[in-house]
Amino acid sequence: MWTHHELLVFLSTITYALAILGSASSPTRNPLSVSLTKRAAGDGEVIRGVNLGGWLLTEKWITPSLYESDTEDEWHLCADLGKKGCLSRLEDHWGSFFTRDDFEEIKEAGLNSLRIPIGYWAVDVRDDEPYVTGQYPYLIRAVNWAQELGLSVLLDLHGAPGSQNGQDNSGLIGEVSFPSNTSNADRALNVLKNLTEEFTKSEYGGVVTGIELLNEPRLSDTFTMAELKQFYTAGAETIWNVSSTMNVTIHDAFWGPQYWANYDPTSSASTASTETAQHLTLDSHQYYAFEPLNDLPHDVILESICNVSKLLKSSNLGIPPTIVGEWSLETGSAPNSTSSSQNRDNSQAKRTWFRLLFESQLAAYTPNGPNQPSIGWYYWTWKTDYDIDTWSYRRGVRQGYIPSDVGNSSTLAFPILDDGCVDSSYNYTAPRNPGSGATGSSARMPLSWTILAVLTLAIMIILI
Numbered sequence: 001m002w003t004h005h006e007l008l009v010f011l012s013t014i015t016y017a018l019a020i021l022g023s024a025s026s027p028t029r030n031p032l033s034v035s036l037t038k039r040a041a042g043d044g045e046v047i048r049g050v051n052l053g054g055w056l057l058t059e060k061w062i063t064p065s066l067y068e069s070d071t072e073d074e075w076h077l078c079a080d081l082g083k084k085g086c087l088s089r090l091e092d093h094w095g096s097f098f099t100r101d102d103f104e105e106i107k108e109a110g111l112n113s114l115r116i117p118i119g120y121w122a123v124d125v126r127d128d129e130p131y132v133t134g135q136y137p138y139l140i141r142a143v144n145w146a147q148e149l150g151l152s153v154l155l156d157l158h159g160a161p162g163s164q165n166g167q168d169n170s171g172l173i174g175e176v177s178f179p180s181n182t183s184n185a186d187r188a189l190n191v192l193k194n195l196t197e198e199f200t201k202s203e204y205g206g207v208v209t210g211i212e213l214l215n216e217p218r219l220s221d222t223f224t225m226a227e228l229k230q231f232y233t234a235g236a237e238t239i240w241n242v243s244s245t246m247n248v249t250i251h252d253a254f255w256g257p258q259y260w261a262n263y264d265p266t267s268s269a270s271t272a273s274t275e276t277a278q279h280l281t282l283d284s285h286q287y288y289a290f291e292p293l294n295d296l297p298h299d300v301i302l303e304s305i306c307n308v309s310k311l312l313k314s315s316n317l318g319i320p321p322t323i324v325g326e327w328s329l330e331t332g333s334a335p336n337s338t339s340s341s342q343n344r345d346n347s348q349a350k351r352t353w354f355r356l357l358f359e360s361q362l363a364a365y366t367p368n369g370p371n372q373p374s375i376g377w378y379y380w381t382w383k384t385d386y387d388i389d390t391w392s393y394r395r396g397v398r399q400g401y402i403p404s405d406v407g408n409s410s411t412l413a414f415p416i417l418d419d420g421c422v423d424s425s426y427n428y429t430a431p432r433n434p435g436s437g438a439t440g441s442s443a444r445m446p447l448s449w450t451i452l453a454v455l456t457l458a459i460m461i462i463l464i
């Protein structure tokens with residue numbers, strides 16, 4: 001999730017300017033006229049999802065408790081612990097960080113989809129790689145729970161052999177070696193093939209509605225767009241050879257949705273198509289946590305979100321169906337393991353701002369009419385060890401700055417203007433007191449109190 005946004009900002013400004021030429025937008029207030037639940041075009045529900053970040057592929061800032069040693073990524077954590085020690089530590093984590101209770105809480109929050117990041121080593125690991133394998137049964141269990149609860153699933157290859165971005169979220173910090181050796185792409189393709197073959201089996205009931213080829217590839221002189229597209233072509237073919245209707249999701253590589261207009265991975269560049277490929281979806285991450293889009297004044301952030309909103313609602317640009325597969329409420333610094341210190345500020349002002357920032361992005365990443373590229377979103381992420389306020393969706397729900405039922409538009413605070421953006425001048429103030437507890441454990445306090453009360457009563461009755 002570490003990005004170079006310059007190109008994106010540049011391209012989106014130009015395309016956006018072109019897109020709105022001649023279309024005047026009136027600032028009159030208008031109640032949300034299109035339901036948040038149904039996609040206007042009628043082809044399926046709007047995606048309202050969360051990422052299960054830091055689970056089957058760990059990131060130190062999400063679960064610092066796993067990383068007592070001085071290591072910064074899963075590769076080095078396992079190198080440090082040895083395969084046996086690492087397997088035992090990660091098995092505990094896979095079995096406990098996400099349980100069925102989490103899935104139920106996700107469902108109760110009005111969410112309808114999960115994006116599940118995994119590393120290639122869940123399927124294919126070599127002896128000379130320190131990674132351990134054993135995630136797969138947990139993935140299957142997760143898909144089964146999703147099926148029981150009526151949640152759809154987007155599987156996301158978050159870590160590819162050699163690393164596609166050199167960041168902790170790929171499992172290995174350092175060089176971007178993915179493109180340097182074709183065996184890396186071949187191994188990644190085998191993982192994609194495995195996921196498609198496995199999760200199109202009828203026993204999973206079709207809950208896996210998409211497979212993302214590669215998360216956040218970071219392009220450079222040594223990883224060119226041509227190389228990325230070559231991989232996208234092979235990846236799409238690999239998946240569609242197994243299942244011709246599976247949605248293939250491609251990350252925009254931070255070039256912005258408009259760059260991918262009319263893109264068809266199965267046609268060569270020389271025969272550029274004029275129509276977007278079927279069953280292809282685009283993933284464009286939208287963050288205000290990373291340079292140069294961090295530490296911006298609030299009004300600039302809101303204006304930028306509104307610009308993105310208009311782009312994702314432009315039906316005339318040939319942009320493929322697009323999800324915002326990652327976004328959050330962080331607008332300061334990139335996260336690290338100690339940034340939970342910001343949780344101490346529980347002020348009304350902070351919660352008021354978070355609510356506005358959440359609802360602005362909710363409106364921006366949700367379609368409000370037919371034939372728009374936007375098909376929904378996945379927040380990053382459901383939880384972290386300390387439920388960092390800007391990154392933990394469940395913390396937001398518990399504290400009330402994220403709506404308790406995001407699928408129900410009458411629980412939203414801010415009106416939406418004709419241009420599809422929220423009316424940020426609306427006078428909303430968060431409640432004086434935050435919702436129930438601040439962390440996972442304290443949020444469960446009411447239950448312990450209830451049990452205590454029942455026990456006390458029982459003892460009193462016995463004594464009487």
Ligand SMILES: *[C@@H]1O[C@H](CO)[C@@H](O)[C@H](O)[C@H]1NC(C)=O
Nearest residue numbers: 126128161180181182183184
């Ligand atoms: C590519 O990777 C494989 C497996 O690690 C290795 O055997 C091979 O030598 C590498 N090829 C190049 C050109 O680096």
Ligand SMILES: *[C@@H]1O[C@H](CO)[C@@H](O)[C@H](O)[C@H]1NC(C)=O
Nearest residue numbers: 122123124136194195197198
């Ligand atoms: C995919 O890989 C997993 C883990 O190695 C394995 O258990 C499973 O059988 C494979 N599925 C298919 C369809 O190849």
Ligand SMILES: *[C@@H]1O[C@H](CO)[C@@H](O)[C@H](O)[C@H]1NC(C)=O
Nearest residue numbers: 043044208209210245246247
């Ligand atoms: C592909 O995505 C669309 C839109 O989200 C959805 O309606 C459809 O069911 C998905 N296809 C499959 C095979 O899951």
Ligand SMILES: *[C@@H]1O[C@H](CO)[C@@H](O)[C@H](O)[C@H]1NC(C)=O
Nearest residue numbers: 233234235236237238239241
């Ligand atoms: C897909 O299937 C076609 C036809 O069987 C085959 O020629 C092609 O090599 C396959 N592509 C991949 C990436 O598996």
Ligand SMILES: *[C@@H]1O[C@H](CO)[C@@H](O)[C@H](O)[C@H]1NC(C)=O
Nearest residue numbers: 013016017300301303304307
């Ligand atoms: C929003 O788009 C407008 C019109 O293209 C542009 O002038 C403005 O700079 C953009 N604002 C931000 C914050 O990106």
Ligand SMILES: *[C@@H]1O[C@H](CO)[C@@H](O)[C@H](O)[C@H]1NC(C)=O
Nearest residue numbers: 333334335336337338339341
């Ligand atoms: C982590 O966050 C803390 C608190 O915000 C900050 O003081 C520190 O410099 C950050 N560390 C890194 C490596 O970014």
Ligand SMILES: *[C@@H]1O[C@H](CO)[C@@H](O)[C@H](O)[C@H]1NC(C)=O
Nearest residue numbers: 404405407408409410411412
């Ligand atoms: C939506 O929220 C409103 C306001 O809280 C509530 O009255 C209504 O029952 C909710 N509708 C559904 C379907 O949950």
Ligand SMILES: *[C@@H]1O[C@H](CO)[C@@H](O)[C@H](O)[C@H]1NC(C)=O
Nearest residue numbers: 424425426427428429430431
């Ligand atoms: C906003 O509402 C509060 C009470 O809810 C009120 O005290 C305040 O004056 C209002 N501010 C504006 C600018 O209308």
